[in-house]
Amino acid sequence: MGDGDSTDGPSSASAAFELVGNEIRAEILRVPSEVRRGELPPALAFSELRDRIDARPGSSQFNYHLRRLLGTYVERRGSGSAQLAAEFVEDEEGYALRPGGTLLTRVVAAMAPPDGGDDARVDPFDADLDCYFCGAAVRARYENRIFQLRCSGCGHLYVYTLTPPGVLAGDPGRAALLDRAATYLRRKYTTFARGGCPLCAGGVEPTIIAPDVVNWPGADRLAAVVRRTCDHCGNTNYALLGTELLHDPELVAFARRHGREVTDVELRTLPFAVTDRHTEVVSEDPYEQAREAFDTVVSALEEAGASAEDVVRTRMFVTDIDDWEAIGRAHEETFGHVRPATSMVQVERLIDPAMVVEVEADAVVDDD
Secondary structure, three states, rough: OOOOOOOOOOOOOHHHHHHHOOOHHHHHHHHHHHHHHHOOOEEEHHHHHOOOOOOOOOOOHHHHHHHHHEEEOEEEEEOOOOOOHHHHHHOOOOEEEEEHHHHHHHHHHOOOOOOOOOOOOOEEEEEEEOOEEEEEEEOOOOOOOOEEEEEEEOOEEEEEEOHHHHHHOOOHHHHHHHHHHHHHHHHHHHHOOOEEEEOOOOOEEEEEOHHHHHHOOOHHOOOOOOEEEEEEOOOOOEEEEEHOOOOOOOHHHHHHHOOOOOOOOHHHHHHHHOOOOOOOOOOHHHHHHHHHHHHHHHHHHHHHOOOHHHEEEEEEEEEEEEHHHHHHHHHHHHHHHOOEEEEEOOOOOOOOOOEEEEEEEEEEEOOO
16 A cells, blocks of 8 residues: 555454554554654654664565555655644654544553553452342452442342443542443443444444343343444443433433432442333233333323323334334224324334334313
């Protein structure tokens, strides 16, 4: 690849691994990343960049590997192909990381132990939480880049998730470690719940799976698990329904009306988010869900002094239009004798990933 070539990045994951799978190229990426340290990407002269590499390659060997990285992870300033706008950097020539190279080096650095050792770990300690099932102390632990919260009595697993070792940077106390982990996990879960991958920004779709599929300790106490996997990078997350709904506007408003704030507290302090004690899977069948929804509508009408006969319009929002026949059958059984104006629309998703249909009904009741 020549100096003037420019691409947005490798054409595939395998191409990316091949591109950086070399000691000299890894060093070419590391050096400007360490020189930068919060500043705008510096431009290093050919000789300066080569002299900073531990392997000390010859000029021709270094030039070969540098050219392999040009246009993907590295750019040459002054070549007319620099990616950063000129007003953001000094008018200088040399070699610097492109945004893709900066992101790559940050990801690698993020998973490295902060003290430069071989690993980062914290032995189990009291997480200042009693188990919601047996009352024993819940303990926190960090090992092998996994942060976990687990009951010391019944063994129920509340949290088990990949967490960068940066949570240990600066040797925080146990309280600070819990706060850092809680902040990271909430951001991670919230991004997934909103349909995005927190690692690559790709889209993710929810799938409801049986708890025994994940084989967690205490999975028999769960009603359902939401699995989200990014099609682009493969990043996968498992969460309870309560965690998925944590930032739903209706839930947040309901909690505030009852004097509870749920948007800025630790997940472990919210029983509905870390247990399924208030979750029941009624049915995964579209017909059964629709019947349940329509029965709820009729019950609400009767409580308001109306009935199904007063309904003039219904709307059905479905996640799969192929379910129209089953859902339509449930609608016919409830409102067939009334024949209200009706519509069925497919939507990308509903508030609860387990829901496949949501219904609305308009009724007109005489004042008399």
